[in-house]
Amino acid sequence: MNDFITLSDLPDFKQTLDLAMDFKKNPYKLSSLGKGKTLGLLFFNPSLRTRLSTQKAAQNLGLSTMVMNFSQESWALEFEDGTKMSGLRSEHVREAAAVVSQYCDMIAIRAFASLSDKVKDEAEVVLRSFAKYASVPIINMESSTAHPLQALADAITLNEFKTSHKPKIVLTWAPHPKALPHAVGNSFTRMVGNLDVDFIIAHPKGYALNPEITKGVKCLTNQDEALDGADFVYTKNWCSYEHYGQILRTDDKWMITSEKMELTNNGKFMHCLPVRRNIVATDSVLNSNNSLVINQSENRIYSAQAVLKQLL
Amino acid sequence: MNDFITLSDLPDFKQTLDLAMDFKKNPYKLSSLGKGKTLGLLFFNPSLRTRLSTQKAAQNLGLSTMVMNFSQESWALEFEDGTKMSGLRSEHVREAAAVVSQYCDMIAIRAFASLSDKVKDEAEVVLRSFAKYASVPIINMESSTAHPLQALADAITLNEFKTSHKPKIVLTWAPHPKALPHAVGNSFTRMVGNLDVDFIIAHPKGYALNPEITKGVKCLTNQDEALDGADFVYTKNWCSYEHYGQILRTDDKWMITSEKMELTNNGKFMHCLPVRRNIVATDSVLNSNNSLVINQSENRIYSAQAVLKQLL
Amino acid sequence: MNDFITLSDLPDFKQTLDLAMDFKKNPYKLSSLGKGKTLGLLFFNPSLRTRLSTQKAAQNLGLSTMVMNFSQESWALEFEDGTKMSGLRSEHVREAAAVVSQYCDMIAIRAFASLSDKVKDEAEVVLRSFAKYASVPIINMESSTAHPLQALADAITLNEFKTSHKPKIVLTWAPHPKALPHAVGNSFTRMVGNLDVDFIIAHPKGYALNPEITKGVKCLTNQDEALDGADFVYTKNWCSYEHYGQILRTDDKWMITSEKMELTNNGKFMHCLPVRRNIVATDSVLNSNNSLVINQSENRIYSAQAVLKQLL
Numbered sequence: 001m002n003d004f005i006t007l008s009d010l011p012d013f014k015q016t017l018d019l020a021m022d023f024k025k026n027p028y029k030l031s032s033l034g035k036g037k038t039l040g041l042l043f044f045n046p047s048l049r050t051r052l053s054t055q056k057a058a059q060n061l062g063l064s065t066m067v068m069n070f071s072q073e074s075w076a077l078e079f080e081d082g083t084k085m086s087g088l089r090s091e092h093v094r095e096a097a098a099v100v101s102q103y104c105d106m107i108a109i110r111a112f113a114s115l116s117d118k119v120k121d122e123a124e125v126v127l128r129s130f131a132k133y134a135s136v137p138i139i140n141m142e143s144s145t146a147h148p149l150q151a152l153a154d155a156i157t158l159n160e161f162k163t164s165h166k167p168k169i170v171l172t173w174a175p176h177p178k179a180l181p182h183a184v185g186n187s188f189t190r191m192v193g194n195l196d197v198d199f200i201i202a203h204p205k206g207y208a209l210n211p212e213i214t215k216g217v218k219c220l221t222n223q224d225e226a227l228d229g230a231d232f233v234y235t236k237n238w239c240s241y242e243h244y245g246q247i248l249r250t251d252d253k254w255m256i257t258s259e260k261m262e263l264t265n266n267g268k269f270m271h272c273l274p275v276r277r278n279i280v281a282t283d284s285v286l287n288s289n290n291s292l293v294i295n296q297s298e299n300r301i302y303s304a305q306a307v308l309k310q311l312l
Numbered sequence: 313m314n315d316f317i318t319l320s321d322l323p324d325f326k327q328t329l330d331l332a333m334d335f336k337k338n339p340y341k342l343s344s345l346g347k348g349k350t351l352g353l354l355f356f357n358p359s360l361r362t363r364l365s366t367q368k369a370a371q372n373l374g375l376s377t378m379v380m381n382f383s384q385e386s387w388a389l390e391f392e393d394g395t396k397m398s399g400l401r402s403e404h405v406r407e408a409a410a411v412v413s414q415y416c417d418m419i420a421i422r423a424f425a426s427l428s429d430k431v432k433d434e435a436e437v438v439l440r441s442f443a444k445y446a447s448v449p450i451i452n453m454e455s456s457t458a459h460p461l462q463a464l465a466d467a468i469t470l471n472e473f474k475t476s477h478k479p480k481i482v483l484t485w486a487p488h489p490k491a492l493p494h495a496v497g498n499s500f501t502r503m504v505g506n507l508d509v510d511f512i513i514a515h516p517k518g519y520a521l522n523p524e525i526t527k528g529v530k531c532l533t534n535q536d537e538a539l540d541g542a543d544f545v546y547t548k549n550w551c552s553y554e555h556y557g558q559i560l561r562t563d564d565k566w567m568i569t570s571e572k573m574e575l576t577n578n579g580k581f582m583h584c585l586p587v588r589r590n591i592v593a594t595d596s597v598l599n600s601n602n603s604l605v606i607n608q609s610e611n612r613i614y615s616a617q618a619v620l621k622q623l624l
Numbered sequence: 625m626n627d628f629i630t631l632s633d634l635p636d637f638k639q640t641l642d643l644a645m646d647f648k649k650n651p652y653k654l655s656s657l658g659k660g661k662t663l664g665l666l667f668f669n670p671s672l673r674t675r676l677s678t679q680k681a682a683q684n685l686g687l688s689t690m691v692m693n694f695s696q697e698s699w700a701l702e703f704e705d706g707t708k709m710s711g712l713r714s715e716h717v718r719e720a721a722a723v724v725s726q727y728c729d730m731i732a733i734r735a736f737a738s739l740s741d742k743v744k745d746e747a748e749v750v751l752r753s754f755a756k757y758a759s760v761p762i763i764n765m766e767s768s769t770a771h772p773l774q775a776l777a778d779a780i781t782l783n784e785f786k787t788s789h790k791p792k793i794v795l796t797w798a799p800h801p802k803a804l805p806h807a808v809g810n811s812f813t814r815m816v817g818n819l820d821v822d823f824i825i826a827h828p829k830g831y832a833l834n835p836e837i838t839k840g841v842k843c844l845t846n847q848d849e850a851l852d853g854a855d856f857v858y859t860k861n862w863c864s865y866e867h868y869g870q871i872l873r874t875d876d877k878w879m880i881t882s883e884k885m886e887l888t889n890n891g892k893f894m895h896c897l898p899v900r901r902n903i904v905a906t907d908s909v910l911n912s913n914n915s916l917v918i919n920q921s922e923n924r925i926y927s928a929q930a931v932l933k934q935l936l
Contacts, residue, residue: 043385053414068675074670075898078901096672101675102918104676148396274408277406280396363698
């Protein structure tokens with residue numbers, strides 16, 4: 001694996017999952033592996049879980065870390081080729097990526113979708129430019145269209161809490177006051193493709209994910225029907241993909257409530273966080289014993305550790 | 313001790329003080345104690361001394377550290393229970409505190425008083441919410457009403473520089489152009505209650521600290537009378553507690569000058585810093601050999617180290 | 625050496641250069657030298673290369689690091705003596721420098737020129753004040769008038785890529801839409817004075833550097849004439865020194881192009897970065913095999929490591 005930009009970069013999904021579960025049992029088993037090496041973490045957007053869990057994973061492997069909030073602490077970057085750089089952007093990614101490669105043995109990057117330019121977002125300009133011009137591996141800490149470290153943590157969590165051989169998993173859209181990216185929904189869908197499960201996506205009309213990603217997946221626009229008998233309910237908002245970046249509705253009908261959870265097979269509730277309480281899901285759902293959101297966040301350490309290990 | 317939110321959380325003040333003085337003599341005596349463990353430092357406000365001294369204390373104990381400027385680098389937090397989170401706050405402290413607990417073995421937090429809402433400030437919403445929802449110890453790096461790491465450092469400094477068995481200590485209000493919190497004054501007063509000293513608080517009318525905290529303490533509104541024969545003059549501004557958050561006067565009459573220091577028993581000058589020169593105290597006082605302000609800042613390392621050690 | 629503020633602080637330039645080249649061959653040869661010691665990095669301005677390379681150099685020597693974006697994370701500093709601090713600046717550098725010295729064994733500082741007040745800029749108020757009031761060594765990570773860590777890295781690069789005993793080096797001004805400081809040009813000129821080379825500075829009329837620094841150096845206002853037969857072309861913009869802080873022209877005539885590089889002796893292209901493409905130099909120049917800009921950035925590690933080693 002040269003870079004970890006999407007789940008498909010992993011040489012073997014199952015082995016990665018096993019490695020992550022193994023690190024969870026024994027986090028310090030390779031605590032000298034990264035000695036003398038450095039992971040750079042570059043943030044173009046806010047981060048709590050990703051920021052801390054990726055650092056923690058690096059520490060567990062003996063890696064040094066250097067964290068940068070790129071936009072505030074450094075120079076605004078130009079990503080277009082051939083431009084006359086007379087504006088606000090004072091450094092080109094060609095130099096920035098090559099330079100950071102001199103100081104770091106791996107570079108992890110967070111760069112959210114603009115949600116205003118579908119073509120640019122899908123081109124993954126920031127991640128792909130860094131991958132092109134860096135001489136060291138690039139790690140995706142959430143890009144425009146993918147959040148594979150989250151999806152891998154979710155796979156660990158599903159593995160830990162499944163009670164049947166072929167559980168039913170529902171990924172359901174939920175309301176949100178702000179336009180949010182598709183990255184988590186996309187990567188969760190891709191990840192589930194590696195598991196032996198019964199998988200359904202539920203979303204209101206106009207909120208279908210990228211059809212290339214959901215190809216072959218059963219999609220319903222009736223949430224109740226989807227939730228029926230579910231073992232896991234993975235909830236997440238995203239803005240419209242078709243009417244790119246738009247919010248088509250903000251009513252509460254798709255919020256996950258205790259009543260809706262009663263339609264499930266004593267289903268576990270999952271969300272990548274941060275979650276807006278009483279908008280995406282009610283307090284009663286988030287506070288219930290069936291909520292796995294904190295478990296998911298813990299597993300972010302081990303998903304990152306398994307990826308870092310394979311890139312070292 | 314589960315958390316260190318106020319001085320009264322310490323199992324034994326005297327033993328903590330001895331431990332701190334011991335670390336000052338031998339900072340690295342337990343340099344492997346924290347190996348494999350991580351201290352998270354979350355800042356909701358600016359910080360110089362606290363930021364660096366707490367990191368340094370952690371390093372002395374072999375702890376890894378992760379520093380976050382929470383407001384800028386992460387999501388705005390909701391602290392109210394039961395709200396419909398449709399506004400600017402995109403994560404609830406319930407999740408944030410539980411999540412950070414997955415990555416850190418201890419969480420240190422700085423969250424200043426609003427000075428606009430006395431009830432909320434006294435409820436210590438940020439610190440108490442983190443303590444409630446975190447599964448690891450919380451450390452106060454200055455909250456609305458207390459700054460116990462500063463008070464413990466001040467105790468070390470008093471111990472080092474006292475020349476009599478029962479020194480006279482004066483905590484005196486001083487002017488300041490901005491409304492400042494009561495945290496330092498409160499914790500200093502609480503801390504002094506553990507020492508065998510003659511203690512007086514001096515402040516202008518309208519500037520009495522919270523009477524619950526000053527219960528049993530001699531308070532004067534005549535600064536000169538208070539300073540008479542003092543061995544230590546601890547100077548600090550705070551806004552009005554009674555007229556909460558207000559600045560009632562900004563004249564120079566209460567500024568500490570060399571002339572005022574002459575009323576003392578060759579008294580030592582103390583201040584927690586940052587200090588506005590020629591507003592709170594004159595250059596001549598701050599530059600004199602009797603100023604202990606830098607010694608106080610050095611002792612911040614050892615007060616933090618003694619607290620971290622006991623929480624490990 | 626007490627501090628490293630300019631190249632002339634080095635006890636021996638040649639030995640420092642040899643030490644840096646030696647670290648490049650074996651970065652970890654003194655990886656325990658800094659054990660238990662801490663380097664503080666204080667940034668008053670943005671930074672990419674300096675931020676990461678100096679941290680990396682410290683890690684190579686086993687030093688702990690603490691990074692602060694001073695302006696945002698701490699208090700605004702007052703540098704004037706004797707003022708009544710009633711404004712926005714809430715801490716004086718006297719205290720700040722002395723306090724940071726309690727927590728750090730060395731303090732590295734970046735503080736750019738204002739470009740509005742030549743007298744203050746040349747007095748190097750930030751660096752010199754810290755040096756005056758700190759009790760530990762100060763390291764210049766680019767000040768108003770000097771960038772010696774960059775110059776030392778450039779010396780390594782020149783050494784690595786020279787093909788003749790006495791190469792011809794041209795430092796040429798180039799256009800830029802923003803007013804930039806003279807620090808890099810100054811330090812490069814000072815550094816070259818230690819080498820056995822043929823050195824020319826080229827700049828348009830009105831863009832002469834400080835004549836004290838260029839004393840004895842051949843300066844031309846004809847770029848083509850200067851480039852003739854050059855082995856190294858070091859390109860950098862700076863604003864007018866005479867008309868301090870002003871931009872006198874923004875046309876492309878002084879931009880480095882492939883055509884201009886053809887005037888040279890198969891010359892190598894150098895720039896300290898960040899560089900605005902197609903403003904300072906064309907894509908063709910920056911993308912050519914003769915560009916050394918990434919090599920220069922790599923050598924920032926070893927120039928910093930050689931300085932830190934000598935201060936330890």
